[in-house]
Amino acid sequence: MQFHHHGYVSSDPRMEEASGTGINRPETLPDVMDVLIIGSGPAGVIAAAQLAKFPNITTRIVERRPGRLEIGQADGIQARSVETFQAFGFAERITAEAFHLTEMAFWGPDSDNPSNIARSSVAPDDPGGKISEFPHLIVNQARVLDYFAECARNAPTRLTPDYGLEFQTLTVDEDCEYPVTVTLRHVGGEKDGQERTVKAKYVIGCDGAHSRVRKSIGRQHIGAVSYHAWGVMDVLANTDFPDIRTKCAIQSSSGGSILHIPREGGYLFRMYVDLGEVSKDDNGQIRQTSLETIIAKANKILHPYTLEVKHCPWHTVYEVGHRVTDKFDDVPPGEEGSRTPRVFITGDACHTHSAKAGQGMNVSMQDGWNIAWKLGHVLSGIAPESLLDTYSSERQVVAQNLIDFDREWSSLMAKPADEFDSPQDLANFYVKTAEFPAGFMTEYQKSMITGTTEHQQLAAGFPIGKRFKSAKVMRVCDGNKVHLGHHATADGRWRIYAFADSARPGTDSRLATWAEWILNSPDSPVVKYTPDGSDLDSLFDVKVIYQQPHGEVEFGPGTPAIFAPKVGPFQVTNYEKMYAVDPEVDIFEVRDINRDGAVVVVRPDHYVSQVLSFEDVEELATFFDGNMRRSAR
Structure with missing residues (x-):
């Protein structure tokens, strides 16, 4: 957990400072x-x-x-x-x-x-x-x-x-x-x-198996x-x-x-x-x-x-009943793209099944997270409205797989x-x-936020469309062993993990060239889409994982600035972007990452979107050009 960068905190650090619509929030429904x-x-x-x-x-x-x-x-x-x-x-x-x-x-x-x-x-x-x-x-x-x-x-x-x-x-x-x-x-x-x-x-219907929201938009609960x-x-x-x-x-x-x-x-x-x-x-x-x-x-x-x-x-x-709704939003089937979906249904409102596989609450939460971050990006001006079409197409497949399993x-x-x-x-x-009821068989297909498997061999342990499976690394700044994925908090940001090539840190390398591009190139998503006046990592959390052990990696003049961004009103350095391998559990081995390096792009809800090489900068730029907008409030 990181805090103090906005000033000294002596109270519960989990309570963020009220801002935006949270200042003088009306007690009654507006x-x-x-x-x-x-x-x-x-x-x-x-x-x-x-x-x-x-x-x-x-x-x-x-x-x-x-x-x-x-x-x-x-x-x-x-x-x-x-x-x-x-x-x-x-x-x-x-x-x-x-x-x-x-x-x-x-x-x-x-x-x-x-x-x-x-x-x-x-x-x-x-x-x-x-x-x-x-x-x-x-x-x-x-x-x-x-x-x-x-x-x-x-x-x-x-x-x-x-x-x-x-x-x-x-x-x-x-x-x-x-x-x-x-x-x-x-x-x-x-x-x-x-x-x-x-x-x-927009309306999100989370009102259960007898959902009135579902009925209001004419969706059908299919099954028996x-x-x-x-x-x-x-x-x-x-x-x-x-x-x-x-x-x-x-x-x-x-x-x-x-x-x-x-x-x-x-x-x-x-x-x-x-x-x-x-x-x-x-x-x-x-x-x-x-x-x-x-x-x-x-x-x-x-x-x-x-x-x-x-x-x-x-x-x-x-x-026991097994039902899946014909669609999870209010745009009729076949008319996607003709207008923006305005009403979405989640959880039992769109899929019902037995309780014995322990899936109802678990799958429902993933429904809610999926549509929420997407609405957050669209309403903030970060993403186009077409992003919302991916909710129904992604989650309906998951629901049908759940019904079949249950x-x-x-x-x-x-x-x-x-x-x-x-x-x-x-x-x-x-x-x-066992992996299915544990929640790990979800695999999203190609879309504006999920790429192809063309470069999957560079990081075989992070399958495109599946959730980012964490592994232990060592944080360079303090030598702590941590799980890399545990720092992907629900803050609406994209994660970009740069798994370094084998060159010695701080020297000219494929990683260094890529880091310079993503920091300064006008084609870089960080340059193009980070809102004006925001912290460098406000939309893209870019981290590096070196192949060398902790003792051979350190901050210094050669540290790429993208991995040591200045944040908060005092513009202090964020030191928790650089990692080294844990000698006991080498993440490059356990996640089958190519020793020439790889770039792994992860969505705000933890699902892997892209695996690319350091030279695939044009492909990385094109990917984000397809799902982001320049203006953001």
Whole structure:
């Protein structure tokens, strides 16, 4: 964490100074705004936290509830989400209070006595940290929302939710400065039932599976339920089941299945209890299943073990449904480019599935971050409006892949034990597909912000379109071992990593020539697009990683100025742009980076956009010319 460059800070450094629209921010919802976010679930709060970083953008978030969420339904936090928390500055704190999933136990019918269950295998969650350096967590959804809300509240715009306002409908008129007219209704309080009309340039619908925003723009939720029901309960209980503090997939011979999830705090746990097939003419009656029935079914599946529930703060019954919306914005299919999308939908509003793969909250957050940084760039004048077309095209593919995966996983969980070819089939599928539920199989295709794989061989470990997978390096200025990717905070900046050629630092080299070009050439994106009067690294965070060990790299007269920019009102040097290899974990080896050097361009949301050589400056310039604008406010 870097601070003090704007003056001495003795209070919480996570609270940034209010600026722009955060100065004298109106307490009540204004009549007009740049962005209106509907719903303060995972997608809504991350979008708010990101947009709050853009001081000159007026963003508001409305929520039907009277206050913060107290009991969340989602609780699984995949490693990609923890990476995201790191970018927003609270990974360490939420990790400390969460339950860490390190393995999964698989239980099936005992071969000697099939009426009992027995442990068949245990699979490590991410052996050796091969997928990510971050853990797989369980924590209450409400706490995730709290942390993002804190980020938004501490950001320059001092963004906080407007509670007690329910979305009714919207219309779009492109001829207006604020094209989207939104009708809201007060819920509770002195104004209960009263309607309010506001206008916005853009609206983000984060209002759940029954989204009114989705209906207002005519989008269709395509798919169906699977006619299989599950009872879910968070409980405090006494039991003799030995793996009660381990994640488990439990399959009985005749009583169905349980997905068991230990919760944070050491005592609470969640069980997804198989209630079996549901007839097509059930008309929702299965959802009336009592808690007592769910507990009884759980005891039947757990036999010979018993479960004595002492307290249940939350339970529900749901039927597995798999649906994806036909498009994630308000521009009809086939009409992209004819007008700017003004309304976007995220999370459950555009994809619904079972909860058993732990994907709902995780994928929703990536939806919200994806559209938020893009809106931030467009509204700040950094990028053209055409950037917004990439939201639906990118995230719809991710949602469909999620549905396909979840359909297979939920079907396996509901499959009777005697129908598997081997008792290990479920465990094998879990291990084989581990990278997908961890959130690391997203791979964006070629677009204005994602390049081709023409030069991929220069940095094979950073696949184009996939998230930037961090590795350890040594910071030159202080000798600290750090993860390179952990410094990519959610500040809306592009990252450009220059992995140096083998020449000795400070000498003439291919890196030095490139560094001179990106600092001074009129074709350089840094020169062309950095706003006038802004810090050199205000839009592009350019870092260098040398092949030499820490002791052979130092600041001096030969240090390229792009790697030692002056920042803040006092124009002091930022020393944290230069890195050397960690001799124990050489990033050039573990990420298969060519020893002749490579340039890796990374989007504000951590996804790799380009891999180029130091000589490909024309290609680098052309890439940013395709997704940026000269004027920025």
